[in-house]
Amino acid sequence: MRALVIIGPGRAEVQEVEPPPAAPGQVVVDVERVGLCGTDVEFFTGHMSYLHSGEAAYPIRIGHEWCGTVGAVGAGVDGSWLGRRVTGDTMLGCRRCARCRDGRQHVCADRFEIGVRGGFPGALAERVAVPATALHALPDSVDDTLGALVEPGGNALRAVRAAQVGEGDRLLVLGPGTIGLLVALFGRARGAEVHLMGRDDRDLALARSLGFTSTWTADTLPDLPFDAVVDASTAPQLPALAARVVEPGKRVVYIGLSSAPSTLDTRALVLKDVTAVGVLSASAGLAGTIEAYAGGAVDARPLVAATVGLDEAAAVLAGERPPGAGPGPKVHVDPRR
Structure with missing residues (x-):
């Protein structure tokens, strides 16, 4: 089968590889859509921290935002x-381990991460093997575009849950990228008054097209009581800003990662x-995200700018x-093309 393989910094190619078997406890999924994200770009550039900690190594097959149809069961x-x-x-x-038994498998010390950690092959291929215990069924109302947005949506939903915002609460989202916009969409679905801060007007254009009228830059951010702040940016100075502008006794949520250490x-x-919460993964938010997409409470499809074939994925990773x-920040890949 065909799969995208990153063989070194700035070097990726489509290769013919052995298709995965349906091992005991696993299924083989015929992949229909895969999202490319910042983690994938970091693997391509060589900046991903796991490459330096030994938790990942080249060659690597990426792809952890995906959907498809089960073609074989083990x-x-x-x-x-x-x-x-x-x-x-x-x-x-x-x-x-105790973490897994406690429902915290996403921080298991011995975990694999599909397409990310421990050499587990990712979904940027025609097929991917997945443990059946990790599967979530998709209803017909969740199309391929939304299906491949469940993983980033799960991260965003967990951030909104951690922020504990509801009807009438004022939520500030720092960073209008994929995760930030998803946080805004889920926050709005919960009835929050959503504000977003970006670098400039161009950075905020998509948010405004999605109906978010309270959009700001660092220079224009108003002095308002924010019931929660979610930092979904990659800017090392913004974690401190989040703590500075949130209301006393309220919550800040950190989901963005900067390439340089942030100071707080x-x-x-x-x-x-203030209560500060870190969010690592989508695990506990996947089912809720599927429900929100299926019921129409959140429509994340405008975030996808284009869908390309497998042969074009390396160029997208290169920028x-x-x-x-x-205008969306997300690019999808259809490995069948």
Whole structure:
């Protein structure tokens, strides 16, 4: 089968590789759509921290935002999965340790991450093998575009849950990229008054087209009481800003990762009695995201600028914008092309 393989910094190619078997406890999914994200770009550039910690190594097959149809099931797997449209959890814990038994498999010390950690092959290929325990079925109302947006949506939903915002609460989202816009969409679906801060007007254009009228830059951000702040940016100075502008006794959520260490004076948290939460994965948010997409509470499809074939994926990782791409920050790949 064909798969995209990153063989070194700035070097990726489509290769013919052995298709995965349907091993015991696993299914093989015929992949229909895959999202490219910042983590994938970091693997392509060589900046991804796992490459330097030994948790990942070249060559690597990426792709952890995906959907497809189950084409084969292994021994011990319920046969009803065959032929079903699915997506799945990226985080694959050992299922034996205390963290896994406690529902925290996404921070299991011995976890695999599909297309990311431990050499587990990703979905940027014609087929991908996935443990059946990681699967989530997709209803017909969730098309391929939304199906491949479940994983980033799960991260965003977890961030909104951690922010504990509801009807009438004022939520500030820092960074209008894919995760930031998803946070805004899920926050709005919960009835929050959503504000977004970006670098400039161009950075905020898509947010405005999605109906978010309270959009700001660092220079124009108003002095308002924010009930929660979600930092979905990659700017090392913004974690401190989040703690500075949130209301005393309220919550800040950190989901963005900067390439350089960020500075945060913990006195800003202590003296304001602020709760700070970090969000690593989508695991606990996948089912809720599928429900929100299926019911129409959140429509994330405008975030996808283009869908390309497997042969074009390396150019996108290198920073090229597909011809005719829309304004969205996300590019999808259809490995069947």
